[in-house]
Amino acid sequence: MRKQENVTSIQALQLWKSIPQQTRDKLVRNVFCGSCGDAVEIVDYSIRQEKRALLLTGKCRSCSGPVARIVSND
Ligand SMILES: [Zn+2]
Numbered sequence: 001m002r003k004q005e006n007v008t009s010i011q012a013l014q015l016w017k018s019i020p021q022q023t024r025d026k027l028v029r030n031v032f033c034g035s036c037g038d039a040v041e042i043v044d045y046s047i048r049q050e051k052r053a054l055l056l057t058g059k060c061r062s063c064s065g066p067v068a069r070i071v072s073n074d
Helices: 010-017 021-028
Strands: 031-033 038-040 042-050 053-060 066-072
Touching (some): 010 042, 010 053, 042 066
Antiparallel strands (some): 031 038, 042 053
């Protein structure tokens, strides 16, 4: 099986792009980083579809530690 990490599927990307740009900007700039203990911006992220939500996994802009965010598309 192919490694699923850092793979953005076309379907997940389409769902992500269906979210208004302004909302997406807010989402990527408000990801909790456990190392920083604060809301940070996620960078170098990939998007996966997780049932009815999207999962963003990437790196913290401040400390480069791994961060993730679930985006519910309800
Ligand atoms: Zn951090």
